[in-house]
Amino acid sequence: MQEHLDKLEAPYEITRIGDIELNGNLTPEQYNKLKLSIFKYGIEIIDNPSIAIANRIKEVIIEMVYLKDQLPSSKISAYIANSMNLSYSYISKVFSDVTYSSIRNYIILQRIERAKQLIIEEKLSLTEVAWKLNYSSVAHLSNQFKKTTGLTPTIFQRIIERRRNKELNPGNN
Amino acid sequence: MENEPLEILLADDDEDDRVFFKEALEEIKVKTIISFFEDGLQLMNYLNQPGVRLPNIVFLDLNMPIKGGMDCLIEIRKNNRLKDLAIVIYSTSSTDEDIEEAFVNGANIYIKKPNDFSALKASLTQVINLNWQYHILGFKKENFLFKINHV
Numbered sequence: 001m002q003e004h005l006d007k008l009e010a011p012y013e014i015t016r017i018g019d020i021e022l023n024g025n026l027t028p029e030q031y032n033k034l035k036l037s038i039f040k041y042g043i044e045i046i047d048n049p050s051i052a053i054a055n056r057i058k059e060v061i062i063e064m065v066y067l068k069d070q071l072p073s074s075k076i077s078a079y080i081a082n083s084m085n086l087s088y089s090y091i092s093k094v095f096s097d098v099t100y101s102s103i104r105n106y107i108i109l110q111r112i113e114r115a116k117q118l119i120i121e122e123k124l125s126l127t128e129v130a131w132k133l134n135y136s137s138v139a140h141l142s143n144q145f146k147k148t149t150g151l152t153p154t155i156f157q158r159i160i161e162r163r164r165n166k167e168l169n170p171g172n173n
Numbered sequence: 174m175e176n177e178p179l180e181i182l183l184a185d186d187d188e189d190d191r192v193f194f195k196e197a198l199e200e201i202k203v204k205t206i207i208s209f210f211e212d213g214l215q216l217m218n219y220l221n222q223p224g225v226r227l228p229n230i231v232f233l234d235l236n237m238p239i240k241g242g243m244d245c246l247i248e249i250r251k252n253n254r255l256k257d258l259a260i261v262i263y264s265t266s267s268t269d270e271d272i273e274e275a276f277v278n279g280a281n282i283y284i285k286k287p288n289d290f291s292a293l294k295a296s297l298t299q300v301i302n303l304n305w306q307y308h309i310l311g312f313k314k315e316n317f318l319f320k321i322n323h324v
Contacts (some may be wrong), residue, residue, distance in 0.1 A: 100203070101302050109306060116316045150320025151276075159276045159318065165323070166277065 007037075054098035057082060057091060058106070065110045065133075076107065112148045115141065119153060120160050124154055178204040179301065180226070184216040184245065185209070185234040185263065190286065194232075194263075197293040203301050213240030217248060220255055227258060230304055235264040235271065244277060250279035257314065259304050276318055281307075284322045296321050 026034065037103075060083045080103070081088040095103050111133055118124045118132065126138050135141040145153045181198070185191050190208050198205050210216040213233070219225065231249070233242030234239065242262060249255045261280075262275045268286040275283055280299055287293045299321055307317050 006318060084225070099302075099306070100298075101306065111314065113312050117313070120316065149318060150322050151318065155273065156318060160315070162273075162277045163279070163315070 006130065007033075011033055050094050050098050053084075053091070054084075054093045057095050060084065061103070061107055064116055065107070077103075108144060108148055112145055114143060116149075119157055132147065158169070178206045179230065180228040181207045181230050181232065182216065182219075183204050183207065183209050183229045183232040183234075183263070184211075184242065185232070186211055186212055186237045186238065187234070190234070193290070193293065194297075197290060197297055200294055201298050201301070203298075205301075212237045213242060216241055217245055221252075222250070227255070228259060230259045230300065232261045232263045235262060235275075235304040243275065246275065246278050246280055259307070259317070261300055272320060281317045281319070 027031070060080055064079065077088045077092075081091060084091055092103050095101075095106070099106065101109075115129050115133060117127075118129045118146065126141060129135075130138045130141040133141070136145070142153055145151075145156070151155065152158075183191060183194055185194070195207060195209075195249070198207055203295075208219075208228075210219065216231075216233075229295060233245055235242040242264065246260055246262070249258055249260065256279075260280050262280045262283045264271065264283075265286050272283050284296050284300070284302065287296060303317075303319055307314075
């Protein structure tokens, strides 16, 4: 990446992993050159700052759901705002403008997705999943699962089981 | 990227349902392009054309003449070129058997056809959100299973 930026002879700064700040604007020619040269590495230029912010919010939430112990819901907004160094009202507006979904909704979706993974891949029981994801009870997890996916965790489990059996024995259903 | 219109296909033999669907889709805030098919065979013939541009979401009615939605679903999941399509079952049936069978055969979303317009609009918005989030977030495809319940 550095190599390609150096070739452009445009001043830049790598601010944090995954973020590069250009000091000044690129000429359209420089811009196209950069776009083409990095495209082959699967790197895309995000022109729209709102999209970049929304992507950052998602990273913060994923980190929160997957790596950290679940925070009490009253503190989630403060946690996100602090991690981003922006006000929560601004963040939540940008997020819903870009994704058509609220941050709250997104967090629930991420947690349920994580629950699905734990059920399928690690074969944890619902009690274990509820404990791991800091739900107050199995009933709370089941309710949120049902509300989010339209299916109970038990039916979900059975469907995945049946799909697997089908892949193993394609002939008989 | 999200300014590009979403391409949607609907296979449904009921003309009223197709019109209803189109009107609801036109009222939601995401830009879409919709193509209709009157039975499963028409849809599969379209999808099986070599080099055809694949849609973002396919909606399948279950009960159609000539070829039903369940058969289309099974064929799509067996076809390497088509197997990753996002498939929504859009049916008047809401029996547990049909729902489970559709998911086992690889459906991503199941909607019982709503009777009123606002419920349909809400369901379609939800489908588009879920589909979008699944792609953007890189959630595992095998976990993409939702049944949309009307409130």
